[in-house]
Amino acid sequence: MAEEQALIRVKDLRKDFGSNHVLRGINYEIQKGQKIVLVGPSGCGKSTFLRCMNLLEVPTGGEVWLDDVQVNDPKTDINKVRQRMGMVFQHFNLFHNLTIMDNITLAPVKLGLMSKEEAQEKALQLLRRVNLADKADAYPHSLSGGMQQRIAIVRSLEMNPEVMLFDEPTSALDPEMVGEVLDVMTELAEEGMTMVVVTHEMAFARKVANKVLFIDQGIIQEENAPEEFFAHPKNSRLQDFLSKVLK
DSSP: OOOOOSSSEEEEEEEETTEEEEEEEEEEEEEETTTTEOOOOSSSSSHHHHHHHSSSSSSSSEEEEEEEEETTTTOOOOHHHHHHHEEEEEEOOTTTTTTHHHHHHHHHHHHTTOOOOHHHHHHHHHHHHOGGGGGGSGGGGGGOOOHHHHHHHHHTTTTOOSEEHHHHHSTTHHHHHHHHHHHHHHHHHHHEEEEEEEEEEEEHHHHHHHEEEEEEEEEEEEEEOOOHHHSOOOOOOHHHHHHHHOO
């Protein structure tokens, strides 16, 4: 029986910023339901890799595919791709002049994917799921960072994405708020959501990932299942990196 085609395929992905070669030819495939965690030193290209997947950064070369759609083909409707591929940023990117409910329902209503009533009903279900239903009429400035990031996750889930991309979702949070966001992400993972996560939270990577990728100098230096990745790193740069980040 033929192997099922990967949900996301990255072929010889390159990204230059002037003379700075940030991605130097990455090849990778992500199957539906996989949880892929990207780790590496600051400036190694992991966030750029993630942002090239939904064209927030336009690759200098190579290809990104979502099913049978080449994401970086100029003829592709990138907004349709982004409906399928949710993104959660380091900084929450909520509209501070809108209530939480309006933040969540704005995109699906504006794009004609749902009626206002349908969008609000789904938003309330998702808010209950992250224990924030009582904040529907609040404004972002009145919420903690952890609450705002959970709202940002809900806003992405409102669009029924097939894939969730997380770009260091806890790095802007106070330490006591990190757990409440990771709990939501862990629950999503357990429910089978396809996820690609850039993070410094190694305990989360151990617990949730199918594969952990170490990116440095613009390429994937090593990849493995979490237990092997952390216990028996082969690459000397990975060994050095883990010696600094594992307490």
